[in-house]
Amino acid sequence: MRRWQRPYSLDSATAFAMLGLVVAAVVAPVLAIVVVREPWVPTPLAVLFEVWLAVCLAVAVRQAMLGVYVSEDGIRSRTLLRTATVPWESVADIHSGIATIAGLDMGRSAITIERTDGISVQTALQRGDLLRPFTFRPELGRLATWPEHYDEILTTLRAYHRDARPRHAAQAGGPARTVTPDAGTTSPAVRLGGLRSGSGGPTADQRRDVHALTRQHERGALTDAELAAALAKIRGASGG
Template identity: 30%
Template sequence: MPLPFLTADRALQADGRADPVPPPSHGPDHWRRPYRPGPWRVGTAAVFLLLASFVLFSALIIALAGSPAGAAVCAAVGLVVIALALRLVRVGIWVSARGLRQVQLLRTTTLPWSAVAAVRTVQQPVRWLGWPRTVQGQALHVERVRTEPLRTLLTDHNADFLGRPRTFARAADVLEAWAAEYRAR
C-alpha cells in the first residue's frame, strides 16, 4: 500500500541539480515533501503507535470488565494518540506549484510563491531535536515579501536531518530551486 506522506519525490536531475518542475501527471494542487521523514520522527511516531495499542487494549479489557464509560474514555485517548502519531509523520515542509506549506504539529502555514521573497540557508544556533538545547548548525529560512520572516523551516539538527547532513543539503537545495522557479512566474 503506497503511503504518499512517507515517500519523497525524486526532485533531482541526473547531475545532482534540483529539478523543481513537477511531473506532468501531477497538477498544481499536488503537495509533496522533497525529502523523506527522518528516523527520529518515524521512531517517535512508532513509539506513539505502540502506546496507542496498549491504551486501546486496555480499553478492551475495561469494556469486558463492565465499565463502558471508562472504556470509551480509554478508547478516545487511544484515538487521540494515533492522530498525534500520524500528524507527527506529516510534520515538515511541503511544496507545490501554488506555494510553500509548513506543517507543524498543531497548525499549518501556507504561503503562495508570490509572498516569498527569498529562501536561503544560513549558519546559526539551532535547536537540537526541537529541545531548548542549541548547537551550531544550518537552518533554512523563508523571507516574506512584506511581513516578518517565517519561522525556521528546516535545520540540520531536527528530527528529519539529525545525523544526515547530505540529506539536509539536498532538501535545502530542492526547496531553494522550487522558490527560484516559482517566484519567477
C-alpha cells in the same frame, strides 16, 4: 503539480514516526475495547485512558506529517501545532536560520521561509548533530535530520523557489526572468536542464554533487567555465 508533496526523501525519524502511527492505529482500538470491557476498570479511568489514546494517536498523525511540502502554488510548512502555506510570489527567501522554541535558541539550524511582508516561518526541519544520540534536546514536533540530508533539502527547496519565480511573473503579466548562463543566479534544478526531484529527475547523489559544486563556486574555488563543464557532465549522466 497541483497536489502537495515532500520534494525530498524521508529520513529515519519520519519513517519511524509513520511506523509508530500504523502501530498506534492498530493497537489503540484494541486497548480501548479491552479496557472498556473489563468490569474491574472504573468508568472514569476507562474514559481517561481512551482520551489519552486519542491524544497519542493525534500526535502520532501530526508527527508523521511534519515537514515541508511544495506545489505549483506555493510552499507549505507543517509543524506539530500549525500549518503555514505561503504562495511562491510571497516567498522572499528560503534559508537556514536559528531554531527556536518559544524564543529560546535550541542550538541548531532550522530551514526558514522568509515572506515578502517580513514574517519568518520556521519549519520543523532542523539540522541535527553527528552525535544525536548523546544530545538531550527534545525531538517531538521537529525533524532533526543529518547535516548532509539537511543541506540537500535546503538546496532542493531553493531550487523550487527559483524556478517558480519566473513562472509566476509570466502568469501575472510581468516581465519573465531570463535565465542566464551565470552560475551564481541559476538554480541547481535549472542547471540540470530544468529537471526537478521526482520521476525522471536527478538522483540524490546528483543533487548532492550540484550542491557541492555550487558551494565551491561561491567560495571562488571554481570558475564559471569549470562549473559549467562539471554541470554538463552531471546533466549528461542524468540523460538530460
